[in-house]
Amino acid sequence: xxxxxxGPGLVKPSETLSLTCSxxxxxxxxxxxxxxxxxxxxxxxxxxxxxxxRGANTKYNPSLKSRVTISADTSxxxxxxxxxxxxxxxxxxxxxxxxxxxALSGLDVWGQGTTVTVSS
Amino acid sequence: DIRMTQSPSSLSASVGDxxxxxxxxxxxxxxxxxxxxxxPGKAPKLLIYDASNLQTGxxxxxxxxxxxxxxxxxxxxxxxxDTATYYCQQYDDVSLTFGGGTKVEI
Numbered sequence: 001x002x003x004x005x006x007g008p009g010l011v012k013p014s015e016t017l018s019l020t021c022s023x024x025x026x027x028x029x030x031x032x033x034x035x036x037x038x039x040x041x042x043x044x045x046x047x048x049x050x051x052x053x054r055g056a057n058t059k060y061n062p063s064l065k066s067r068v069t070i071s072a073d074t075s076x077x078x079x080x081x082x083x084x085x086x087x088x089x090x091x092x093x094x095x096x097x098x099x100x101x102x103a104l105s106g107l108d109v110w111g112q113g114t115t116v117t118v119s120s
Numbered sequence: 121d122i123r124m125t126q127s128p129s130s131l132s133a134s135v136g137d138x139x140x141x142x143x144x145x146x147x148x149x150x151x152x153x154x155x156x157x158x159x160p161g162k163a164p165k166l167l168i169y170d171a172s173n174l175q176t177g178x179x180x181x182x183x184x185x186x187x188x189x190x191x192x193x194x195x196x197x198x199x200x201x202d203t204a205t206y207y208c209q210q211y212d213d214v215s216l217t218f219g220g221g222t223k224v225e226i
Contacts (some may be wrong), residue, residue: 034216042158044164044207046216047172059214062121095163103209106169113163 001026002095003111010117011090017083017118021096022113028072029053031100033079034107037072037092045092048081060067086118126208126219135225139195141222143208149190155184155193156207158221164207168193176207200226 007019034049050058054070060068070080076113079096093115097107123146133139143153143207151171166175171191181196194211195202203226208219 036216043221044158044218044219046211047218049216062217097163099211104213104216106162106166107156108169108174108175110163110165110167114127 001098003109004095005094005111005114007094007114009115011086012120013087013118014085017086017090017116019080019081019083019094019096019114019116021081023077023079023098028074028079030102030103030107031098033072034097034099035079035081036097036107037041037090037093038095038113039089039092042092046084047063047094048108049104050079051100052079075107077085088118090116091118092116094099122149122210122212122217123218124208124210124217126222128222130223130225133198133224135198135200135226137198139198139202139224140206141193141206141224143186143191143193143219145172145189145191149210149212151187152154152210152211153184153186153191154209155182156209157202157204158207167206176193194215195224197223197226202226 004022035047048060048070050070067084072079093113095113096111098109125144153171155168158164183194
């Protein structure tokens, strides 16, 4: 299984950031998919996770919950993240990662990450 | 929210040394604890899952133990390629939380 994040690279303050994680070599069904970010020189911060088999079960970091949505397009085998009202504090490398199957465990497959800069 | 306190934040050791990193959870998390290695510019790599299980393909010099609130990660004989930052991470039904990281230098 391979994960590839994609996104705009540069986003203006107050705009909405949209990222996509394209999954190849396996189905997104039966696994949990997470978004994690890492600000420059900082540690890892969990953003959201979702389970998209027979519906959607999603959970969010409380500190970001009001601005974040995780979703999936099973027909395209993609998982997406939307983060609204971005500020400079949202500048980070954003990773998608897989855990499962069926239940949460270690994040065993990661994408390479995509760098997002928030600046006017 | 479950908070993870990882220590030390950095350490320096010699090749062949035994290295120990600890992680403390703010509440009982049973064995829902994973350990990762991250090298500069790279994504984290899963080393230990569910507190003590070695991920497939990871060298046996890496190990983990603990349950409840107190966990330990060990490198039995430090190698030059182990220079990296290591993170613990807890999970439950509604959240994931990472520790602050430990930078290991040779």
